[in-house]
Amino acid sequence: MKDTLRPGLRHTFSYVVPPSKTVPHVYPESPDFLEMPEVFATAFLVGLIEWTCMQALAPHLEPGEQSLGVHVDFSHDAATPPGLSVTVSVEVAAVEGRRVTFRTEAHDGVDTISRGTHVRFVIDGARFRKKVAEKAAAKG
Template identity: 40%
Template sequence: MIEVGMTYTAEKTVTPDMTAKAVGSGGLEVFGTPFMMGLMEYAAMQCVQPELPEGKGTVGVEISSSHLAPTPVGMKVSATAEVTGISANGKMITFKVTAHDAEGLIGEGTHTRAIIDNARFLQKCNDKLARV
């Protein structure tokens, strides 16, 4: 059962392919914001996935985040997601997300995920190809 207060933390070591320069979101070889937000989403997904029935998953529908401090290649980063709300119908989950490196907080924000039926979601996605 998904409950408010559940948390999950994911960790990675920043590699050259995770930099702003590598992804094209900036010109410097520092931890890129898209990768920070991706790690935040991953933490949120992992936070609730074990509580979902077989064949169900979550997809990100909204994320709002600040990126407060740079992190160099070679330093470990972590992202923590905490469930802060569940919609009345149980299909939408909101999270507080934070990211840290060895020096402290590097990012924070909010994230929302929708619970989906994996097969139905993929079918809806793939049906787009038939229409174009």
Template identity: 35%
Template sequence: MDTATVTHLVTADDTARALGSGDLDVLATPRVLAWCEEATCAALDLDAAQTSVGTRVDLEHLAASPVGARVTATATVVHTDGRLVRFQVAAHDAGGTLVATGEVRRVVVDRERFLARIAPVGD
């Protein structure tokens, strides 16, 4: 099973107040999700012509983390079906408290073919 972890220190830029997802100076849900997705990308071993795109997220943000907290997000591949990859994700603080848990789904795509299908904005 492929697993990867990323660790970040919560800064003022990571708070709900800074990201507009609330008005408290605690780790914002969108940021903890981004860290979990970062771990999913790190868990994939893709060649240079490939990348992955997120397609579905189910995340429970269970505990508040103040500025200065160290949070580690871990992603583990739990299922693959062709290009679809499902990950179990979890984030813990340095004290071992479960901050967030859930599932992220990503689809592996050919980088150039994917970008070629997107029309530039304003055309």
């Protein structure tokens, strides 16, 4: 990580919700999900917040470094239909070694749909992939 990664760093990202990011599309093989309303799914909100945090970190990582989400603690307070744009705003709250904590908020142009925190850990991408491959090979 570069020394430019510090608390107070902010980043915002907007995303127009397509029908494919609604609740029935989380696990289309599940009848329970298929019966749910077509609104932005919490599972995809988690991914969108992670994506925004990854974008915030990218300029501050060394070549070969990536980040992994290790903790999520945020709400999903309002339904967002497809076609609305969700804007996620993140701020680095703390940098403790390779652990980076973000404050997060998301708004769909009508309601604040989420608030909370997200923690990411900066890793060496090649080393991580090697460990995962070894784990998969050991399992058979």
